Amino acid sequence: MAVRLIVVGAGSRGAVYAGWVRAHPEAARIVAVAEPRAAHREQLARDHDLPADAVVADWRELVDRPRFADGVVIATPDVLHAEPAIAFAELGYHVLLEKPMAPNADDCRRIVAAVERHGVMLAVGHVLRYTRYTERIKAIIGAGRIGEIASVAHLEPVGYWHQAHSFVRGNWRDQARSAPMLLAKSSHDLDWIRYVVGEPCVQVSSFGSLQHFHAGARPAGAADRCLDCAVEPSCAYSAVKIYLGRVRTGYTGWPVDVLTSDLTETGVTEALRTGPYGRCVYACDNDVVDHQVVAMQFASGATATFTMTGFTRQRDRETRIFGTRGELYGDGSTIEVHDFLTDRTETIRTDVALDGTEHAAAGHSGGDARLIARFVAAIATGDRTQILSGPAESLESHLMVFAAEQARRDGRVVDVVP
Numbered sequence: 001m002a003v004r005l006i007v008v009g010a011g012s013r014g015a016v017y018a019g020w021v022r023a024h025p026e027a028a029r030i031v032a033v034a035e036p037r038a039a040h041r042e043q044l045a046r047d048h049d050l051p052a053d054a055v056v057a058d059w060r061e062l063v064d065r066p067r068f069a070d071g072v073v074i075a076t077p078d079v080l081h082a083e084p085a086i087a088f089a090e091l092g093y094h095v096l097l098e099k100p101m102a103p104n105a106d107d108c109r110r111i112v113a114a115v116e117r118h119g120v121m122l123a124v125g126h127v128l129r130y131t132r133y134t135e136r137i138k139a140i141i142g143a144g145r146i147g148e149i150a151s152v153a154h155l156e157p158v159g160y161w162h163q164a165h166s167f168v169r170g171n172w173r174d175q176a177r178s179a180p181m182l183l184a185k186s187s188h189d190l191d192w193i194r195y196v197v198g199e200p201c202v203q204v205s206s207f208g209s210l211q212h213f214h215a216g217a218r219p220a221g222a223a224d225r226c227l228d229c230a231v232e233p234s235c236a237y238s239a240v241k242i243y244l245g246r247v248r249t250g251y252t253g254w255p256v257d258v259l260t261s262d263l264t265e266t267g268v269t270e271a272l273r274t275g276p277y278g279r280c281v282y283a284c285d286n287d288v289v290d291h292q293v294v295a296m297q298f299a300s301g302a303t304a305t306f307t308m309t310g311f312t313r314q315r316d317r318e319t320r321i322f323g324t325r326g327e328l329y330g331d332g333s334t335i336e337v338h339d340f341l342t343d344r345t346e347t348i349r350t351d352v353a354l355d356g357t358e359h360a361a362a363g364h365s366g367g368d369a370r371l372i373a374r375f376v377a378a379i380a381t382g383d384r385t386q387i388l389s390g391p392a393e394s395l396e397s398h399l400m401v402f403a404a405e406q407a408r409r410d411g412r413v414v415d416v417v418p
């Protein structure tokens, strides 16, 4: 029988998971949605043929009822994760919770305590764990091909326009209203590093700042909105270039579709004239960092460094893993493994399946689909190992993030206390 799921928050992420369910009716079906935005709520209701009483504006209306589904996908904004996660866990629902679990350690601990107390499964949206690329890296390390890990150097190249879109003009620009950069964007990375190293992180230090996207870096003659700006043609972060430039080539996917539901040139121009995404990047109400580094010490003495920077072209994360018998480099799709004994390098393409066929992997290199597929399989079979991050490990990687942010703010080394 298909696993019954509720979607709480039918925004971008809720739609991704619901889309997978729609494409796999034999495995799962959506039985209710909670979403305050009428257009998004009705779209999901139509796509999944939901009866009127299963379509509500707020998740609280669903927890007033006895349990009527197997699991819940919680894809609300970061600050609205803990309460629904705990409420649904208390009713016995298995929970797929978008990352970050919550913006503070106390709420993360409360979520983990609730799922453990009620014996339900928790899958946090750490989609990078679920990609074929990561699976191969774990297998290479697990087979001992590079020996013991001594150090890891991991780069998250956010991309200059993605930084401007999400972290200067957009929803994740303001720490108080969303989360620090490390939690909003890089909780994936610290979690991934912890997963790859395969042991607890014990200490962290960190540095980083908002170097560029503030009034002090504003070019002479810049206007508050790109549509009115005389120096717009010479600005790499121009909203005209980033959004209208794409619309004019016929592209209306992310990030353009975040601005408005009217995806014509007129609609997007209007959004740039009146909405947050048309603002000068040097005249926004943003405070999250545009670059940050974290140094990590693991239980065995292995170390890792992480660099997040907005000042890159758009591309995938890159990692170097230095082991006692070999060295591994990965760029998100291709892995190079160099063996010290033979001094040979093997190159492995992870966008090619083992039978040699190429596969296009959408959504975090296939991680989105594999996460929801495994969550559904875990519910269907009761096999918790389908979920690649248990509650304790998810909590641990969030605690790494909070400790690193504290280390940056205080300018000191911070212990990661479980």
Ligand SMILES: NC(=O)c1ccc[n+]([C@@H]2O[C@H](COP(=O)([O-])OP(=O)(O)OC[C@H]3O[C@@H](n4cnc5c(N)ncnc54)[C@H](O)[C@@H]3O)[C@@H](O)[C@H]2O)c1
Residues within 6 Å of the ligand: 008, 009, 010, 011, 012, 013, 014, 034, 035, 036, 037, 040, 057, 058, 059, 075, 076, 077, 078, 080, 098, 099, 100, 125, 126, 127, 184, 364
């Ligand atoms: N795993 C990933 O890689 C990844 C990527 C992007 C975002 N995220 C996370 O996913 C979550 C959602 O992000 P998004 O980009 O989909 O944002 P979004 O704004 O598109 O969607 C959030 C939705 O929650 C709805 N909502 C607000 N209050 C609600 C309530 N009381 N009940 C039900 N729904 C409510 C909003 O109306 C909105 O439609 C965030 O926590 C975000 O950090 C994860």
